Amino acid sequence: MSGVFLIGAGMTPFQRAALADLTGLAREAALLALRDAGLPAAQVGAGYFANVLGPQLTGETTAGQFVMAALGVRRVPVVNVENACTSGSTALWLAVHGVQSGEFDVALVVGAEKMSVPGLGLLHGGSKEIETQLGLVMPASFALRARRYMYEFGTTAEQLALVSVKNRRHATHNPLAQYREPVTLAQVLGSPMIADPITRLQCCPTADGAAAVVLASSKVARLRRRAVRIDASIQCSGSYENPVDLARWETDRRGCLLAYERAGIGPDDLDVVECHDAFSIAEIMHTEALGLCEPGGGGLLVEGGATTLGGRIPVNVSGGLLSRGHPLGATGCAQVVEIVQQLRGEAGARQVLGARVGLAQCMGGDQAADAKSCTVVVLSV
Amino acid sequence: MSGVFLIGAGMTPFQRAALADLTGLAREAALLALRDAGLPAAQVGAGYFANVLGPQLTGETTAGQFVMAALGVRRVPVVNVENACTSGSTALWLAVHGVQSGEFDVALVVGAEKMSVPGLGLLHGGSKEIETQLGLVMPASFALRARRYMYEFGTTAEQLALVSVKNRRHATHNPLAQYREPVTLAQVLGSPMIADPITRLQCCPTADGAAAVVLASSKVARLRRRAVRIDASIQCSGSYENPVDLARWETDRRGCLLAYERAGIGPDDLDVVECHDAFSIAEIMHTEALGLCEPGGGGLLVEGGATTLGGRIPVNVSGGLLSRGHPLGATGCAQVVEIVQQLRGEAGARQVLGARVGLAQCMGGDQAADAKSCTVVVLSV
Numbered sequence A, B: 001m002s003g004v005f006l007i008g009a010g011m012t013p014f015q016r017a018a019l020a021d022l023t024g025l026a027r028e029a030a031l032l033a034l035r036d037a038g039l040p041a042a043q044v045g046a047g048y049f050a051n052v053l054g055p056q057l058t059g060e061t062t063a064g065q066f067v068m069a070a071l072g073v074r075r076v077p078v079v080n081v082e083n084a085c086t087s088g089s090t091a092l093w094l095a096v097h098g099v100q101s102g103e104f105d106v107a108l109v110v111g112a113e114k115m116s117v118p119g120l121g122l123l124h125g126g127s128k129e130i131e132t133q134l135g136l137v138m139p140a141s142f143a144l145r146a147r148r149y150m151y152e153f154g155t156t157a158e159q160l161a162l163v164s165v166k167n168r169r170h171a172t173h174n175p176l177a178q179y180r181e182p183v184t185l186a187q188v189l190g191s192p193m194i195a196d197p198i199t200r201l202q203c204c205p206t207a208d209g210a211a212a213v214v215l216a217s218s219k220v221a222r223l224r225r226r227a228v229r230i231d232a233s234i235q236c237s238g239s240y241e242n243p244v245d246l247a248r249w250e251t252d253r254r255g256c257l258l259a260y261e262r263a264g265i266g267p268d269d270l271d272v273v274e275c276h277d278a279f280s281i282a283e284i285m286h287t288e289a290l291g292l293c294e295p296g297g298g299g300l301l302v303e304g305g306a307t308t309l310g311g312r313i314p315v316n317v318s319g320g321l322l323s324r325g326h327p328l329g330a331t332g333c334a335q336v337v338e339i340v341q342q343l344r345g346e347a348g349a350r351q352v353l354g355a356r357v358g359l360a361q362c363m364g365g366d367q368a369a370d371a372k373s374c375t376v377v378v379l380s381v
Helices: A020-036 A054-058 A064-071 A087-100 A140-154 A157-173 A185-190 A250-263 A278-290 A300-303 A320-324 A326-341 B024-039 B053-058 B065-073 B089-099 B139-152 B156-171 B183-191 B250-263 B280-289 B298-303 B322-324 B328-343
Strands: A004-011 A046-050 A078-082 A107-113 A194-196 A211-218 A228-238 A271-276 A357-365 A372-380 B004-011 B047-049 B078-082 B105-115 B194-196 B209-215 B228-238 B271-275 B357-365 B370-380
Touching: A004 A020, A004 A087, A004 A326, A020 A064, A020 A107, A020 B280, A046 A064, A046 A087, A046 A326, A054 B053, A064 A078, A064 A250, A078 A087, A087 A107, A087 A211, A087 A326, A087 A357, A087 A372, A087 B089, A087 B357, A107 A326, A140 A157, A140 A194, A140 A250, A140 A278, A140 A300, A140 A326, A157 A185, A157 A278, A157 A300, A157 A320, A185 B322, A211 A326, A211 B280, A228 A250, A228 A326, A228 B078, A250 A278, A250 A320, A250 A357, A250 A372, A271 A326, A278 A300, A278 A357, A326 A357, A326 A372, A357 B209, B004 B024, B004 B328, B024 B065, B024 B105, B024 B183, B024 B209, B047 B065, B047 B089, B047 B328, B065 B078, B065 B105, B078 B089, B078 B328, B089 B105, B089 B209, B089 B228, B089 B370, B105 B328, B139 B156, B139 B280, B139 B298, B156 B183, B156 B280, B156 B298, B156 B322, B209 B328, B228 B328, B228 B357, B250 B280, B250 B357, B250 B370, B280 B298, B280 B357, B328 B357, B328 B370
Parallel strands: A046 A078, A046 A107, A271 A357, B047 B078, B047 B105, B271 B357
Antiparallel strands: A004 A211, A004 A228, A078 B078, A107 A211, A228 A372, A357 A372, B004 B209, B004 B228, B105 B209, B228 B370, B357 B370
């Protein structure tokens, strides 16, 4: 138990919005979160801003200061955080410590990313590494993992593709997701091959967007009926690739175990999960790392319907990265926004009935040894 | 009292090192800090990495993960922090919360900057703002403040220049400073005019470099004779320019008052100060904000020798940014490294005799409303 609560959550639509700017997107999400919390900007004790590509694409630094100023969050501490795909959830992790330390009672965490920049926008993560320069870009890296997983466990290309089918079906109920049309198994398998066995509909699309959450101490949260408890917030690093075992993510597994231990629960206690489905194989491997199935059982798990809305443990009911898109700095916060809405029973047609315990898992970083970051947040009501 | 201690500190020389890379610089400083702490990398519970220009100049993201991996700091949380000139001290501020929260007992904070990049390296801070685009670049902005300060308080161009004379004299005793030759008043006043009244020798030079500190809980620090106590670590934001009063920094003043309150001391209790002398006028205004003199008294303070080594309250005994140079991400940590060495009595020829309480003040950010960041750290033995 962290003693810290989530009292507000909000996000923009995730979509290609070439004309939107980073500050505007961030401001929109933050205002929704503050309104949701019923708090004026003046009560925010610190601002944490997560973003990855701003400095590279548009030369922006101290972007968080501009965002907070645009919100009317003044005079308080403001920090800019970058941690690849886990930037938003790392900012949340830092904000939890700030509240725990007693430095302030309310923290605003905003993650935002502008990826579709006219004339720019190329994502070249890991370009420092010789493997990437030689062709091991993200889809290729995930394809290698998929091949190994299929070889070891007999997982089929159809099972991989079913992740996209499931998440796109979930997204039909999420008005903020970029792609809301369902797709069939044949469509997923028949879409252009990106890196065998991963087809285009098994890759998360580019998107612009922002998401924000408001954290509070128990003192502030006590009187709020809709407050959600943060039972665990974990961040850890490690190898992206396990050089001796491509089919397992040791870092991921370690982060999940730490989170369960901290929250005092196990996988069976979870009602709803958001995980980092940047590619279809990623969800399969994450569900395994989360202990939602036996080792090697990720393919059967999705095929059997357990992770579908209405199933034993619904995963990526928001539509996931595969449907929403993946604005890097925003994703870690957006996953938490979804869990908050689920635990409050405010998720509309995609509501997991009676959800009381949820988990958001995120992963990112370069492919080099120990350059990976993993975050896990456990929330409950 | 924060309950957090500094048990190790180290930094690279600050100099133009066009062939050095960011990871290498950071690693060098971090190894020095770990050796100083007498701790193996395996005992580090979290890594905080501060950097500003990496993404812009060389496209680096998640640079902290590469730095920590190069050090052998594995599996633990790693975060990348950006907050303009205060990036290093903001990372320290975050690490203090991490230790306070009980998440880990030892944190490694590394600030680094590679500014002299062949073919690149232009610093265009604040370029988003129309005032900057129209010519209000940093030296011009500080020149406006200097003019106003001189007009209000009768401060002279000579008094401004004496800041550079003093700090360059201090730097003769600092082997890690970039410029270690003393300069005369005539040389400072006669150097090329950059933005009247600020001449070239009153502007901090470009530098590459890194600095690192090791933080520890009282549990770990207890048995260490050389541990330094963190009595206060403050970060706040606000206006860089006070539109109705160019001659005062309200944010700076507020940060300093918060730090004094937290540490339970006043300016008279300080033995040694490092402040953000990016330009000569900045030190004059910071010493005033710190309460080391009456309002308007910054010029007389330096002229009277109070802030010289051997004076009442020595300021920038390291030589300051004016002598060392200002590798953005590293500066906030480098100031703390200097104070740690002073409080341990390890500063050699520039030692402030009997120093027991020290303060490091840093300031940065864009010039826009509320886009400024200020950090203040109070340390004692």
